[in-house]
Amino acid sequence: MSDYWDYSKADKKFNDRVKELTSMIGKMDCEKNTIIEVGIWKGTSSIAFSKHFKKVYSLDIVKSAIDNLNSKNIQNIEAILRDDKTCDIFDDESIDVLYIDGDHSKEGVMTDLKELYPKIKKEGYISGHDYEGNNLNVKKAVIEFFGREPDILVKSKTCKGCSNFIYKK
Numbered sequence: 001m002s003d004y005w006d007y008s009k010a011d012k013k014f015n016d017r018v019k020e021l022t023s024m025i026g027k028m029d030c031e032k033n034t035i036i037e038v039g040i041w042k043g044t045s046s047i048a049f050s051k052h053f054k055k056v057y058s059l060d061i062v063k064s065a066i067d068n069l070n071s072k073n074i075q076n077i078e079a080i081l082r083d084d085k086t087c088d089i090f091d092d093e094s095i096d097v098l099y100i101d102g103d104h105s106k107e108g109v110m111t112d113l114k115e116l117y118p119k120i121k122k123e124g125y126i127s128g129h130d131y132e133g134n135n136l137n138v139k140k141a142v143i144e145f146f147g148r149e150p151d152i153l154v155k156s157k158t159c160k161g162c163s164n165f166i167y168k169k
């Protein structure tokens, strides 16, 4: 097990984010084989997901985020530098959970949903961060896409307006 799971060695923000994501995953009553996450940054969510899923596909458009995550040598994470064709590598209805935390513009979230929603299994989950943040871009995008409010909201411990949304497919 990685040192990242020794909470005494990590900072409070890291620990709070991991706890928040652990709580979110606990609300998903699906298989936990595979997750695609959009947006790696320092890798906190990737690390949190690697504890609960057999395989984590972590996408980012910035190479340094990929290199940093790879340097942690977490065996069940595959960090992928995203381009226009990346989402095509996943088969339709093959992935248990999607987590969106990349481009927070309304158009960016819509693109993620259009490209990756088909990849999620029936009875799987579509989730993401910053529901009420970023001028409500994320909220506007997901409500337009799904035509309803999220099934579940998980409050963020790390910042106001950063709730995690969850929709069951």
Ligand SMILES: C[S@@+](CC[C@H](N)C(=O)[O-])C[C@H]1O[C@@H](n2cnc3c(N)ncnc32)[C@H](O)[C@@H]1O
Pocket: 017, 038, 039, 040, 041, 042, 043, 044, 045, 046, 059, 060, 061, 062, 065, 082, 101, 102, 103, 104, 108
């Ligand atoms: C808020 S950070 C992600 C934080 C991370 N999910 C966590 O909780 O630890 C956003 C990341 O999304 C990346 N990003 C921006 N646009 C993206 C896109 N279209 N696809 C994938 N990643 C993107 C940025 O490079 C940045 O690393």
